[in-house]
Amino acid sequence: DAGVIQSPRHEVTEMGQEVTLRCKPISGHDYLFWYRQTMMRGLELLIYFNNNVPIDDSGMPEDRFSAKMPNASFSTLKIQPSEPRDSAVYFCASSPRGGARNSPLHFGNGTRLTVT
Amino acid sequence: AQKITQTQPGMFVQEKEAVTLDCTYDTSDQSYGLFWYKQPSSGEMIFLIYQGSYDEQNATEGRYSLNFQKARKSANLVISASQLGDSAMYFCALRASSGAGSYQLTFGKGTKLSVIP
Numbered sequence: 526d527a528g529v530i531q532s533p534r535h536e537v538t539e540m541g542q543e544v545t546l547r548c549k550p551i552s553g554h555d556y557l558f559w560y561r562q563t564m565m566r567g568l569e570l571l572i573y574f575n576n577n578v579p580i581d582d583s584g585m586p587e588d589r590f591s592a593k594m595p596n597a598s599f600s601t602l603k604i605q606p607s608e609p610r611d612s613a614v615y616f617c618a619s620s621p622r623g624g625a626r627n628s629p630l631h632f633g634n635g636t637r638l639t640v641t
Numbered sequence: 642a643q644k645i646t647q648t649q650p651g652m653f654v655q656e657k658e659a660v661t662l663d664c665t666y667d668t669s670d671q672s673y674g675l676f677w678y679k680q681p682s683s684g685e686m687i688f689l690i691y692q693g694s695y696d697e698q699n700a701t702e703g704r705y706s707l708n709f710q711k712a713r714k715s716a717n718l719v720i721s722a723s724q725l726g727d728s729a730m731y732f733c734a735l736r737a738s739s740g741a742g743s744y745q746l747t748f749g750k751g752t753k754l755s756v757i758p
Contacts, residue, residue, distance in 0.1 A: 556744075558745070567748060567750045568732065570745050570746070573745060581745060614684065618686075627691060627693050628736075629676055629691060630746055631688070632678075632685065632686035634684065635685070637684075
């Protein structure tokens with residue numbers, strides 16, 4: 526069974542450019558999460574979806590960030606325009622429905638974003 | 642609001658010895674889950690063990706066990722017989738309702754474990 530798939534693994538871009546990160550959750554998982562990891566702030570939840578619907582986006586830093594989940598097997602996190610302070614590792618994770626409190630999140634390998 | 646505290650930024654342990662990584666949490670929810678993840682230098686997040694707030698027994702998973710003390714709101718991870726491959730960052734995480742029916746996972750800052758040969 527394939528795990529959570531993220532692309533690209535690495536992204537280097539210049540300030541002001543648009544960046545799109547992609548995620549394919551595990552088939553059958555109804556929850557999808559986007560996290561950001563930095564040395565200073567650790568792992569922060571940006572947004573999560575349940576059945577393709579955004580439930581909590583309070584962690585999205587500002588209007589430059591947007592996330593979509595057009596169907597159960599695909600999600601994107603977009604940054605436009607990107608800034609150097611957006612440099613981080615972005616993780617996508619999914620978890621199955623039901624018993625939400627005891628369901629572990631399954632993480633992708635992350636996208637390391639560098640904005641110069 | 643949920644909060645996870647890991648007070649040990651770094652820990653050292655001799656190979657084959659046991660080590661305890663500390664984790665305390667704060668939540669007003671009565672039903673919640675506590676998770677531990679391992680992040681090796683390669684960067685992936687690996688789920689290790691889970692403890693539910695209503696579980697009467699401490700969780701165990703191979704060499705991993707969880708010392709759960711609900712009244713003290715602590716959920717320490719115990720790794721027995723440490724191996725060189727255990728060297729990694731370890732994160733404690735809490736999954737509870739934030740009041741709006743959401744079940745986000747809140748992470749601590751992590752503990753970097755180094756196993757010495």
